[in-house]
Structures are given as structure tokens and as C-alpha cells.
Amino acid sequence: VMDIKSRKTAHSPEEAKNLFHCVPRLPDRLPPILAVLDGIYTLERGPAFDGRVHRSNILVASSDVLSADMVGARIMGHEPRDIPILANAAANRNRPSDLSDIEVVGESIENVASYHEYDFAYHEDDQRCVPVPLARDGITGLFYRKYDETMCTYCASMNGLILSAIRYAWKGEPWDRVEVLTGKKMTPTPGMNKTILVGKCMYQKNRDNPNIKEMIPIKGCPPNPKTILKALHQAGIDADPMLFENIDQLPGFFMSRYEGKPEFDESFFQVS
Numbered sequence: 001v002m003d004i005k006s007r008k009t010a011h012s013p014e015e016a017k018n019l020f021h022c023v024p025r026l027p028d029r030l031p032p033i034l035a036v037l038d039g040i041y042t043l044e045r046g047p048a049f050d051g052r053v054h055r056s057n058i059l060v061a062s063s064d065v066l067s068a069d070m071v072g073a074r075i076m077g078h079e080p081r082d083i084p085i086l087a088n089a090a091a092n093r094n095r096p097s098d099l100s101d102i103e104v105v106g107e108s109i110e111n112v113a114s115y116h117e118y119d120f121a122y123h124e125d126d127q128r129c130v131p132v133p134l135a136r137d138g139i140t141g142l143f144y145r146k147y148d149e150t151m152c153t154y155c156a157s158m159n160g161l162i163l164s165a166i167r168y169a170w171k172g173e174p175w176d177r178v179e180v181l182t183g184k185k186m187t188p189t190p191g192m193n194k195t196i197l198v199g200k201c202m203y204q205k206n207r208d209n210p211n212i213k214e215m216i217p218i219k220g221c222p223p224n225p226k227t228i229l230k231a232l233h234q235a236g237i238d239a240d241p242m243l244f245e246n247i248d249q250l251p252g253f254f255m256s257r258y259e260g261k262p263e264f265d266e267s268f269f270q271v272s
């Protein structure tokens with residue numbers, strides 16, 4: 001388990017030290033281990049509850065963590081060479097990323113592979129920049145820039161909450177050209193009326209930026225839910241306080257997707 005300081009370091013905005021550079025080096029510090037990928041349930045568009053879960057009944061195990069990850073990637077329909085973390089890890093070890101040096105025993109990859117989406121598509125035009133489902137709802141006047149690799153775990157855990165709160169707050173009236181910036185390297189767009197800076201990193205980077213007309217900072221690290229709610233209200237987005245007071249209940253909003261499906265029977269998730 002990585003501590004907070006290491007997580008922040010691994011999401012550096014500097015290219016030479018960024019996520020794709022740091023994560024491939026993690027196994028270098030590990031003693032010999034057995035790597036197990038638990039794919040009994042697999043998650044499309046993870047890693048949080050807003051992804052879509054599938055019952056896949058797959059386990060992958062290897063004494064080599066990179067081999068396990070490369071096999072796992074192909075099972076989910078992605079070539080390791082297309083995933084920078086795996087491609088860099090293979091290159092660091094002078095290994096091919098096409099699985100040609102890996103012996104797979106048990107089920108063949110082809111028999112169990114199924115494509116899993118990983119990306120959250122965004123819609124961008126001159127009226128908005130939002131995830132596609134929010135664009136389908138008709139949201140305009142909001143420019144919630146797409147996350148990048150510099151947003152670390154603690155801001156990321158708030159991101160889904162903020163987007164859900166925004167979606168529930170939409171009443172069909174365009175918002176006032178509100179831009180929301182996250183992570184460590186985004187910069188304000190000229191022509192916005194309000195700019196929400198999520199997290200200490202965004203505040204420190206952009207607090208003096210002349211392109212900001214009205215700055216709404218959320219300075220914490222990680223950002224405090226109450227401050228986020230206040231910022232949304234200041235931007236004219238009437239987010240429901242209940243969502244921020246009962247964060248632990250938010251995953252429940254997504255559970256109806258699995259209702260009545262035998263492969264998600266509640267008894268599988270109870271400890272007796």
C-alpha cells in the first residue's frame with residue numbers, strides 16, 4: 001500500500017517523473033511475490049463504483065507481476081504495448097510487450113478475453129465540456145475539463161462525487177460559463193466567467209492567472225466535501241448537500257444496475 005506522499009509524487013506533472021515513469025518501477029522494490037489478479041468480477045471504466053461490473057470468473061496468477069499484468073491487459077482486450085505503464089515496465093526489463101516470452105497454462109487467453117472500455121468519453125463544444133452522459137442530459141454552460149494522469153487518488157475520489165452532484169443539480173437552465181480544473185497541470189481558458197480550482201495543486205498553480213475572471217478555490221489536499229459544496233453553490237450550481245454529507249451512500253445510487261441479476265446476488269457479498 002502506497003502512502004499519501006508517494007501517491008502524490010507518482011502523479012507528478014513533470015514528464016520525466018510522471019505516473020507512466022513511476023508505476024513501472026514499483027515492482028523493482030518488491031521481494032519475490034505471487035501476483036494474483038482477481039477477475040471473478042471485472043470492472044469496465046474502473047476503478048470506482050461508477051464503472052460497470054461484469055461477472056467474469058477469471059483468476060490469473062504468476063510469480064512475475066509484469067507477466068500477470070500483461071496477460072490481464074490482453075484478457076480485457078488491450079495490447080500491453082498500448083498501455084504506457086506496461087510498455088515502459090517491459091522496456092525497463094528488456095522484455096517484449098507482446099507476451100512472446102510468457103507461457104500461459106490453463107485456459108487460453110482467447111477463450112476468456114472480452115473487451116473492457118477503460119476511458120470515460122467527454123463531449124466538448126463551445127457550450128460545454130462534460131462527460132458524454134451529462135452532455136446527453138443537455139447540460140450547457142459548464143466546462144469540466146477531462147481528468148489527466150496528474151490527478152491523484154484523493155482528488156480522484158471526489159471527482160465522481162462532484163460530477164454526480166452536478167448531474168443531479170441540472171434543471172435545464174445553462175450555467176454561467178463555469179470552468180472546473182483538476183489535477184496539477186490544467187490552466188484556465190480565457191472567456192470563462194467562473195473558474196473552480198479543485199485542490200491545493202490547482203490553486204497554487206493558477207491563483208494569479210490573469211485568465212480567471214472569478215476564482216472559486218477549493219484549497220484543501222484532499223479537498224474537503226463541505227468546501228466543494230460551497231464552491232459549487234458559489235458557481236450557481238445548486239448541488240444537493242445530502243450527497244456531500246452522506247458520501248458513503250453514493251455507491252448505492254449505482255446499485256440498481258445490478259438488481260435482479262443472479263450473478264450479483266447479494267448473498268455473494270455477505271460475510272457469515
Ligand code: SF4
Binds near residue numbers: 184198199200201221
Ligand atoms: S490537491 Fe489533489 S492533485 Fe494535488 S496533491 Fe492533493 S490530492 Fe493530489
